Amino acid sequence: MAAPTHTTPFASRKRIVLLGATGSIGESALRVIAAYPDRLELVGIAAGRNWQKLAQIAQRHPSVRHVAIHDEAAFRDARASAAFAAGTTVHAGLGGLCELAQIAEADLVLVAIVGTTALEPTLAAIAAGKTIALASKEILVLAGKFVMAAARARGVALLPVDSEHNALFQCLERGNPAGLKRIFLTASGGAFRDLPVEALAHVTPADALKHPNWAMGAKITVDSATLANKGLELIEAQWLFGLAPQQCQAVLHPQSIVHCLVEYADGSLLAQLCPPSMTFPIQHALLYPERAPGVEPTLDFAQTLSLDFRPIDLDRFPMLRLAHEVMRAGGDPCGSTGGGSTAPAIYNAANEVAVAAFLAGKLPFLAIAEVVDKTLQRLPHTEPRDLADVLATDAQARQIATDLAAKTAK
Numbered sequence: 001m002a003a004p005t006h007t008t009p010f011a012s013r014k015r016i017v018l019l020g021a022t023g024s025i026g027e028s029a030l031r032v033i034a035a036y037p038d039r040l041e042l043v044g045i046a047a048g049r050n051w052q053k054l055a056q057i058a059q060r061h062p063s064v065r066h067v068a069i070h071d072e073a074a075f076r077d078a079r080a081s082a083a084f085a086a087g088t089t090v091h092a093g094l095g096g097l098c099e100l101a102q103i104a105e106a107d108l109v110l111v112a113i114v115g116t117t118a119l120e121p122t123l124a125a126i127a128a129g130k131t132i133a134l135a136s137k138e139i140l141v142l143a144g145k146f147v148m149a150a151a152r153a154r155g156v157a158l159l160p161v162d163s164e165h166n167a168l169f170q171c172l173e174r175g176n177p178a179g180l181k182r183i184f185l186t187a188s189g190g191a192f193r194d195l196p197v198e199a200l201a202h203v204t205p206a207d208a209l210k211h212p213n214w215a216m217g218a219k220i221t222v223d224s225a226t227l228a229n230k231g232l233e234l235i236e237a238q239w240l241f242g243l244a245p246q247q248c249q250a251v252l253h254p255q256s257i258v259h260c261l262v263e264y265a266d267g268s269l270l271a272q273l274c275p276p277s278m279t280f281p282i283q284h285a286l287l288y289p290e291r292a293p294g295v296e297p298t299l300d301f302a303q304t305l306s307l308d309f310r311p312i313d314l315d316r317f318p319m320l321r322l323a324h325e326v327m328r329a330g331g332d333p334c335g336s337t338g339g340g341s342t343a344p345a346i347y348n349a350a351n352e353v354a355v356a357a358f359l360a361g362k363l364p365f366l367a368i369a370e371v372v373d374k375t376l377q378r379l380p381h382t383e384p385r386d387l388a389d390v391l392a393t394d395a396q397a398r399q400i401a402t403d404l405a406a407k408t409a410k
């Protein structure tokens with residue numbers, strides 16, 4: 001079925017750069033952009049290496065005048081292929097991603113590259129005064145202190161795209177921050193939430209990639225199965241909303257229809273609900289502050305709808321327990337009792353290495369948390385003074401985790 005297009009007149013068109021255009025978030029974003037041709041215009045796209053898919057996207061969106069390809073070999077192949085129309089600038093490497101993030105023709109940069117590669121391009125976009133729509137949570141886990149400071153200093157809006165954080169943004173928008181008690185992020189529980197714990201020793205990458213509710217990239221789908229995704233998201237929430245560690249909680253919600261709960265001091269809870277599709281939060285962020293009909297069916301209350309909530313067993317999900325420890329290591333970085341810690345950077349880097357090894361069939365599922373735990377123990381947790389500090393920690397953690405993963409290899 002052809003996607004609906006909406007032609008309600010809006011004040012002006014937002015010009016968008018999409019980093020990670022070939023991925024799962026990229027695809028959902030393209031559906032939203034295609035539905036609002038009078039409101040949203042795609043002017044730049046980037047990916048790691050899939051230049052063929054970038055070329056297809058550029059053909060469908062003739063407004064794309066800038067393309068960036070991170071991988072140098074893929075860039076050369078793309079140039080040799082003449083796949084992009086004359087007049088399209090093709091940028092290469094990390095520098096090329098940064099150039100794209102700063103093009104004068106753009107108003108908003110949607111950051112949807114998996115991992116932390118987009119840290120520098122995001123900072124470049126902020127420096128150029130672009131509005132940021134952020135899906136790449138790993139960036140805030142690595143360097144939240146510096147990204148948030150840069151956005152504040154430049155007066156740039158950082159709009160959350162991650163479904164739970166976009167939900168929080170909506171629930172907190174009109175709330176009184178002084179009356180906020182705590183927030184809950186909902187977790188589906190991932191592929192193994194109902195599997196007997198003993199069976200976790202034998203699960204395969206193919207098993208882990210069967211997410212019960214969401215169609216997403218491989219790395220985040222494995223993170224959902226370990227609940228590292230929720231751990232990363234608690235840290236992401238801390239930075240985005242200036243919360244203390246004890247204010248950031250997670251609750252298991254198998255349906256993935258409620259995306260967050262915000263508890264106020266008087267015991268009232270606000271929730272945000274929508275079907276489990278990223279088109280909803282992406283559209284909210286791209287059209288913000290305006291609202292318009294979604295591109296997918298909404299919840300149907302003519303049908304029975306059941307919503308369940310359960311506490312999370314931290315013994316089953318050690319990556320979530322580690323995330324809470326990592327958050328506590330940094331005190332209250334947004335308040336008065338601490339300046340943050342390098343522990344989240346270690347957690348994130350070791351997780352990326354371990355998940356890649358698991359996906360490559362070289363590490364058992366249960367060893368992901370073991371590698372992260374040991375890497376956290378091997379490095380000091382100090383207050384990062386500057387970006388160079390967290391980047392050095394990131395590099396050290398990756399090296400240690402790589403060695404540990406090789407020793408634990410199947």
Ligand SMILES: NC(=O)C1=CN([C@@H]2O[C@H](COP(=O)(O)OP(=O)(O)OC[C@H]3O[C@@H](n4cnc5c(N)ncnc54)[C@H](OP(=O)(O)O)[C@@H]3O)[C@@H](O)[C@H]2O)C=CC1
Binds near residue numbers: 021023051137219
């Ligand atoms: N998918 C989802 O529903 C959600 C995702 N997120 C977050 O959004 C981000 C993207 O996730 P998702 O779309 O699932 O991931 P995918 O794996 O589906 O897509 C990853 C994207 O990143 C690009 N990429 C990978 N490596 C590089 C690199 N070195 N340089 C430049 N681009 C690169 C890929 O390009 P190529 O195709 O060439 O490899 C692709 O466009 C993650 O941080 C994730 O945590 C957050 C909430 C929900």
Ligand SMILES: CC(=O)[C@@H](O)[C@H](O)COP(=O)(O)O
Binds near residue numbers: 186229278
């Ligand atoms: C869609 C989205 O935002 C993902 O981050 C989602 O949260 C993954 O699902 P679970 O982590 O709840 O399994």
Ligand SMILES: [Mn+2]
Binds near residue numbers: 162163164233
């Ligand atoms: Mn999420």
